[in-house]
Amino acid sequence: MATERPEADRRLDAREIDGEPFGDIMAELEALPRGETLLLVNSFEPEPLYQVLEERGFRHETTSGGSDVWYIEIQHE
Template sequence: MVTERNEADRCLDVREIDGEPFGEITAELEAFPDDETLLLINSFEPEPLYQVLEERGFRHETTSDGSEAWYVEIRHE
């Protein structure tokens, strides 16, 4: 089950980024400690990101609240 926003160690809401968020996401992943959880919030399901996460040794779980928000919980494998 995806971590609640207030329970994640880190939260990155890319809905607030003007323009392409990929650079912000990869910068966050590079600084991401092994023992923390990152909750990524997006306005669409970020399917292109999944392969990048797997290649970098992360696992993820994605849910949607039925509105326009998608939540991706990211952890190191």
């Protein structure tokens, strides 16, 4: 059963990026003002990203939107 897409101030769909999306994700996070939320959409759960987020002071919540779609809400604290 698909989950409704979360709301966010900004959105980055990593599925649309050619190649490794890590640089694009980091650029979006650097530009994210405190208190705002970035919605990262991915085709898999990006577990290695979670430690990077924690180390840089971001909170995150992950939900599955069904087959091959994951929503990661990232907030800059």
